Amino acid sequence: MAKQLELSPRLALLAGWVPVGTSLADVGTDHGYLPVWLQLHGRVRSAIASDLRKGPLARAKETGQTWGADGIDYRLGNGLADIRPEEAETIVIAGMGGENIASILAAAPWTADRRHTLLLQPQTHAEDLRRFLMDHGYAIRREALVYDRGTIYPCMEAAGGEMTLSLGQLWGGAKLLRDPLGDRYLIEKIIRLQGAVAGLNCSARPEDSKKADSLRDILTALLAMREEWRHANCP
Ligand SMILES: C[S@@+](CC[C@H](N)C(=O)[O-])C[C@H]1O[C@@H](n2cnc3c(N)ncnc32)[C@H](O)[C@@H]1O
Known part of the structure; x- marks a missing residue:
């Protein structure tokens, strides 16, 4: 063929x-x-x-x-x-x-x-x-x-x-609540952001502390989205 x-x-x-x-x-x-x-x-x-x-x-x-x-x-x-x-x-x-x-x-x-x-x-x-x-x-x-x-x-x-779109949707997807890969996508983002926050926490610069605060807000939003995904997909 x-x-x-x-x-x-x-x-x-x-x-x-x-x-x-x-x-x-x-x-x-x-x-x-x-x-x-x-x-x-x-x-x-x-x-x-x-x-x-x-x-x-x-x-x-x-x-x-x-x-x-x-x-x-x-x-x-x-x-x-x-x-x-x-x-x-x-x-x-x-x-x-x-x-x-x-x-x-x-x-x-x-x-x-x-x-x-x-x-x-x-x-x-x-x-x-x-x-x-x-x-x-x-x-x-x-x-x-x-x-x-x-x-x-x-x-x-x-x-x-x-x-x-909410902060969580901007970062974690606008329409991914039912996507089979949604949980993995969110976890990968959460891990990456946690690493970035940990790096910023080691800095003494005031602007880095502000950046860390805004990344923490995103992390909170993604963790909430992960909960939503689990509710929507796990029996
Ligand atoms: C990694 S390739 C992606 C190829 C294909 N679209 C795909 O998804 O497999 C990115 C291509 O985008 C082209 N590109 C980058 N900026 C562009 C622009 N402003 N206008 C047109 N092509 C652009 C690059 O030259 C490159 O060939």
Whole structure:
């Protein structure tokens, strides 16, 4: 049997969220696996694969050629600067830091017009992305965790809208109360924050003591969320 392009669990989850027949833009495509897979499986009407750098874009083209995916529009560009609102109903921005994803959206405020579906997967600082979305007229419609090669990644579907998130939700997830990986995600964050607080407690600088106080508030919120998760999931 002919070999097939296989997606990692992280990209497979995002691929499953792409509405069938949509026009897609994958921003920061790198290897281009996602748009190539979607095109090969006839899931999208059109696909733009874009990247800031020439090397990754060349890799994406190579993936398309290797697997025989025709018709993908490969574009060099910073974020959404070279993509017009009418060209993509669904925008994927995955595999970057939460701050970078937020700055790409901030530079393209049309993404909050409620006509676009955003599939976002921050590698780090998911809390910064959730806060940006809340403060700039977006709502997270669904969120899920995926385990991929030893790491748990949050994936979000967002669109223009309104939402209010608690401190715990900013850090621990907007819609992860029923997620099977939710407890583990929260524990990992709690352990990391406890380490940071312990480090700050050794410092004599007054600003570090303030930082430790605010991290303790986050820890309290995450511990409460963990209790909520246990109530919701443990018989
Ligand atoms: C780690 S790769 C992620 C690849 C793929 N999206 C995934 O999730 O597997 C991140 C890619 O984002 C690109 N990138 C970073 N900042 C960008 C920006 N502002 N605009 C477009 N691409 C960007 C990088 O060049 C890199 O190829």
